[in-house]
Amino acid sequence: MYEYAFADESFQSMVGLAEGHGIRAANYGSRLAEPYIGIIDYGRGARDVSLRGVRPPTRGLVACTIAVPSARDAVRAARDASLPALEPAEEEIPPFGRVTSALIESPNGMLHHVVSPPGP
Secondary structure (H helix, E strand, O other): OEEEEEOOHHHHHHHOOOOOOOEEEEEEOOOOOOOOEEEEEOOOOOOOOOOOOOOOOOOOOOOEEEEOOOHHHHHHHHHHOOOOEOOOEEEEEOOOEEEEEEEEEOOOOOEEEEEEOOOO
16 A cells, blocks of 8 residues: 655646645555555545546546456446446557447446457
């Protein structure tokens, strides 16, 4: 686990934070050579400072990218659970290469990006 914190006026402006709010983060992973999951706290205070319901490019935030066997099946399962999901699209995304990609909104309002090998 790696933890860090900082306060930077230009970054706070870019992500839409109220003045005086710093950023704290914790990154969790099992090995340096493996992906880490980052949990970021954008500060407490003003009620309008929330990640709930925000969409890229406003803050450019997606909760995480998850490799799945089929992005289309993940979207179908999300919609079956009454969760909003964008139609999957094939695209080139470094470092994944050519993939089928989609965004799914979780029950708490955060976006999750799913990718799978391209195809049906």
